[in-house]
Amino acid sequence: MREKNIPPLLAQEEVSQLLNVPSQRLEEAYWKGTIKNYQKHNLEAIQFRKGLGSVEAGTMVIMGEEIEVIRGFPKIRRTLLLKPALEKHFTGGNVAVEEKMNGYNVRIACIDHRIFAFTRGGYVCPYTTRKANEILDLDLFFQENPDMVICGEMVGTLNPYVSHYYPEVGKLGFRIFDLRKKITNTPLTVMDKRELLEEYGLEPVRLLGIFSVKEAPKKILEIVKDLGYKDREGVVMKDPMMQLEPLKYTSSQAQASELEYALSYPFDLARAFLFSRIIREGFQAYEMAETNDELRERALRMGESIIYPMLGTIKKVKEGEIAAEDLVIEVENQEEAEEFIRHLRDLKVMATLVEIKDGKAVIRRIHQSTNDKVNNYLQGGLY
Numbered sequence: 001m002r003e004k005n006i007p008p009l010l011a012q013e014e015v016s017q018l019l020n021v022p023s024q025r026l027e028e029a030y031w032k033g034t035i036k037n038y039q040k041h042n043l044e045a046i047q048f049r050k051g052l053g054s055v056e057a058g059t060m061v062i063m064g065e066e067i068e069v070i071r072g073f074p075k076i077r078r079t080l081l082l083k084p085a086l087e088k089h090f091t092g093g094n095v096a097v098e099e100k101m102n103g104y105n106v107r108i109a110c111i112d113h114r115i116f117a118f119t120r121g122g123y124v125c126p127y128t129t130r131k132a133n134e135i136l137d138l139d140l141f142f143q144e145n146p147d148m149v150i151c152g153e154m155v156g157t158l159n160p161y162v163s164h165y166y167p168e169v170g171k172l173g174f175r176i177f178d179l180r181k182k183i184t185n186t187p188l189t190v191m192d193k194r195e196l197l198e199e200y201g202l203e204p205v206r207l208l209g210i211f212s213v214k215e216a217p218k219k220i221l222e223i224v225k226d227l228g229y230k231d232r233e234g235v236v237m238k239d240p241m242m243q244l245e246p247l248k249y250t251s252s253q254a255q256a257s258e259l260e261y262a263l264s265y266p267f268d269l270a271r272a273f274l275f276s277r278i279i280r281e282g283f284q285a286y287e288m289a290e291t292n293d294e295l296r297e298r299a300l301r302m303g304e305s306i307i308y309p310m311l312g313t314i315k316k317v318k319e320g321e322i323a324a325e326d327l328v329i330e331v332e333n334q335e336e337a338e339e340f341i342r343h344l345r346d347l348k349v350m351a352t353l354v355e356i357k358d359g360k361a362v363i364r365r366i367h368q369s370t371n372d373k374v375n376n377y378l379q380g381g382l383y
């Protein structure tokens with residue numbers, strides 16, 4: 001016996017047509033839990049927890065005045081070696097190189113005259129929604145482009161998901177990397193996007209150049225090296241016409257800072273992070289053909305980003321501190337902080353409010369496994 005009924009929205013033939021997925025497959029996906037009912041923030045919607053056919057994970061189908069579809073942001077694959085990968089992939093002959101900003105992915109859309117910010121999985125994030133409305137002036141853009149979804153990166157230090165300092169941003173800023181259509185997810189070309197954003201005074205990510213496939217690898221290696229020195233993440237390489245999938249490539253320093261984070265909570269995060277970052281470094285070292293000194297610097301950077309944070313955590317736990325990270329967000333009152341914590345709980349992130357001071361809430365996210373295991377080993381537990 002099926003104990004739940006299909007959500008009324010999912011039962012509508014129009015949804016199947018808009019997504020180009022047969023009703024029966026949608027229904028099956030619902031029973032499997034791939035698709036969930038989503039009723040929050042006065043939205044009646046269905047959320048794609050996983051991809052289904054060509055429909056990306058993170059897609060939201062929303063019951064508005066009409067049925068709205070905000071498609072998930074497509075996954076961007078990575079090159080390990082630029083030269084062979086670019087030659088093989090960018091068959092159009094040219095590569096537009098944009099800076100890859102290190103923050104979190106946000107899709108902003110207007111639904112029934114309200115502006116919502118969705119995070120990667122298709123959740124409305126109350127903090128991001130509030131901040132997006134504060135930082136950006138979007139009314140005119142959405143009045144004139146109601147069928148567009150603004151895809152961008154929320155960056156800066158007052159950032160509860162990925163806190164990273166950019167001198168030009170400071171506490172919190174938003175940089176736009178794609179404008180896509182509702183329903184189909186069709187992106188504007190690189191130049192059309194930039195022109196449209198310019199018209200509305202909205203800030204795009206930096207365009208670092210458009211190169212022929214032949215010259216691109218060398219240029220990009222230089223660019224990424226330089227970004228790395230400035231503690232910046234890397235690049236996303238795009239077909240100027242946006243007909244081909246974009247690719248990403250990141251600096252050694254970005255790899256190191258992710259390792260540093262993961263190894264601060266070794267039993268919660270390290271396993272998922274380590275292998276892929278090591279592989280990236282190996283191939284980058286090969287392609288960058290570095291001097292002995294540079295190579296040694298890379299090796300040291302990697303080693304240090306593994307050992308020091310882990311040692312730091314072991315010492316902390318030994319001192320009786322808890323393995324946890326503190327997120328800081330701006331709030332106007334206690335309720336806003338609590339609302340954000342409820343949102344984190346929806347995402348299965350355990351977090352508690354530490355304090356609210358000077359308009360900032362400190363929220364503690366505990367890394368339980370790290371805490372328990374490190375304590376166990378400190379008491380003689382065997383590995």
Ligand code: ATP
Nearest residue numbers: 075076098099100101102104105153177205236248
């Ligand atoms: P996923 O690829 O699924 O997003 P991930 O955590 O591995 O997961 P990243 O490695 O950060 O993601 O790379 C992809 C993300 O980079 C995009 O989802 C987007 O949020 C971000 N990004 C930053 N700058 C750009 C840009 N210029 N163009 C496209 N994406 C960008």
Ligand code: MG
Nearest residue numbers: 101102103104
């Ligand atoms: Mg990222």
